[in-house]
Amino acid sequence: MIDPAKIISRHSWAKHTAALLILIGVMSLIQYFFQLEKYDSGYAMTTMLLGFIMLVAYIAGLLVSGYGLPKITGYLLTGILFGPSVFGFATSSMVSNLKLINGMAVALIALTAGGEIKLNRIMHIRKPLLFIVMISMILVFAGIFILTLLIGPQLAFLGAGTSFLEITSIGLLMATIFMASSPTVAIAVINDTGAKGRVSDLILGTTVIKDMIVVIVFAITISFAVVMNDPGTKFDFYALFEAIGEVFLSLLLGVFLGWLLGLYTKKIGLEMVLIVLGFCLLVAELGLSYHLEPLSICLAAGFYIENFSGQTGDELINAIKKLSLPVYVVFFSVVGLGLKLKMLTAMWSVAFLYVLVRGLLTFIGTMAGARLGKATPKMMKYGWMGFISQAGVSLGLAVTISRTFPGWGSKLEMLIVAVVTLHEIVGPVFLKYALDKSGETHVEEAAAES
């Protein structure tokens, strides 16, 4: 671990703390004089909360970065602290109002992530990347599936029967979801630390590919699970083709939109910030209206712009990066607000077990994949730490489980949310550590700035 004394001076620590206290003081003053707690969570309160959380999260990010932690840990912790689970500044309905912003934020983060994937750099690491994706996913899938079968009787609290078929369905679904890693966390930490190098490329590329595979595999496993739970039902090939079609259609649409955005930049090039925001809003809406995946659309668009739009691509990616900081702060603090600590405390022992086993399997899978793909020693040693984080896609799939299996689905969703919560908290810390240790971050610069 990095010595905090080297990074954060007492003076800057005091400055950050004073700024935090001022903000909390202002909020408390307004709360005291105008008795905010009497009112419900209308849009005015939600707007206030958004501004407050944004400022506090930003300062908390600076504070924790002084201790060698990633800034997004600060954003997440702020969300958790001021959310419904702890201090309760935000009510559940405010959090759900704020989640509307997240659709747009996910699109923007994915656009940045796509823009960071450089084809020539990925081609250099294609072999280890493919081996790591393949082996770690197979290993995590098999391991989590076996673990679920082994501890089947302990999962009775989910409300499922103890029949083999039910436990098998649960095992298949959990195994699929826990294969995923979070590209949003990966890109946020990589951008935040300014990391550049093979380990960063490997982590970003792998998380993106894993995400797409998980969506397709999930369509297969959920179809099997439905058949297993209701033997009268036939295997839903349509749903499977639909899922595969959605992924490919999203990627194609992303390439088309990326081309359009590149063309706009080249031919007109005015008001880039507004155009990028409008683009993200459009993609979020397209996702909702046509059941497409905003994450995949934007990843493909960003990737196309960066790799096939020449000079204009750089201009566009720079315009996108200008928006990054506020978007990361808002996105991750809202994620923190939504993390359900109560679920975690209720299911902590099982959740911890899954986190430990998944972590171990990810480690072994990445090591094996890296060895077979002849990766560099740093990739082998630190790569796995970048695959711990989980976020949006896993939570989205958990909601689908809850809808598809009305009996035990909602309880299984809670367990998955509890595990994802833990991954969300520890994942960025591991990733930052990996990037620091592999020498791809600018620790000294960050310290000077802090």
Place this chain on the structure above:
Amino acid sequence: MDNKLLIGVTFIVILIYVVHHYVRRAHLTSASRHLWFNTAIFMAIGIAIGPSGFRLLEGDDIRMMAPLVDILLGWIGWLIGIELTRKMVHLIPKRYWFIGMAENFVTLCITILLFLGIALLFKDLLNIVLTPPFILLAGLCAAVSSPRSIITLTRRLHIPRDIARGYAVVAHLGNLGVMFLMYLLIYFYNWQTGEYIIIESTFKLVALGILQGLTMSWLFLYRRDTPESMLILIGVIIFFAGAAAFLEVPALMAGLIGGGFFAYFFPNRQPQLMSALQQSERPIYLLFVTLASINIPLSDIDLYLFLIPFILFRAIAKLTSGFFLKRSLSDTVKGGWNVGVFIPQGALAIAIALSAFQLFPNAWDKILVATVVIGLFFNELLGYQVLRFISLSKSYD
């Protein structure tokens, strides 16, 4: 499957392409090009996504935009308030204050009189109820000018910088008076409860504005030399826009007081904050025009019946007030010709109309906001032509 999203977006893409193509090929002057890209395209996008266009946003979606409108209003308030440095307040000749206020007051009075005439003569023609508060609000929207547009247009017509600056300062000072009158108009009488609440709301407004200025100064000082100062700016404005909406005071005025407090008491930090605010000025203005255009009821005949007199009366009023004050800036303006210079309008006119609607939506007719938004385009066009004519005939060189 609902295809309106795809059709709407395709329309917008084609629209941008066609306008861009036309503007490039038509060899327009830089001012006209600026006008097309500043206002027309974004107004068209607003109309296209709203209920009069492809209905991508309607009903609840539009209501959900209310916080964004509040945030933009707060931002505009800051943009105006941040100019109020000690130097500006104390060193500007008193007669500039007088000219600014008088110019707007004369415009206000003439517009109100003309609208009252319409209300008396053609009351059966319009479906809009031309009540005195409505006419007053329309007059206030007509009275404001845009200092930024004045500077842009005068620069393009090669009018000397010091003269242009003088005009802009006068317009700025006049706008402050109008904003104050708007506040009195909205708050003298609470349209929802039927009570007079001016003292209570003034206390809330001033307290919120000062707190906003103080918070901004503390936080901005703390990270002023970093690129993240923009994030602090956004955060503070969002927070206090929410607080203003919650306390039912205009975010525009709270921003104005916050910005003024900051500029007056923390002059050392003012240039950096002002530069951060100015960086965001154009996107904010364009977003504001787009949002305000969403509700333009294109198919409503009353819009046109109200729009034409609004543009006409405003032009008459501005030219008349300019004529009366034509020699008042004679030491800075060669020949003392100020006629027509105050015709261009900016976001403040929309902000005044929207402030009233945000707080008391049932008290006013939405035609007014639509009129002000469309009027903005024509006023910029008209202002440019009048100024061009004056600068050519009176030759500043």
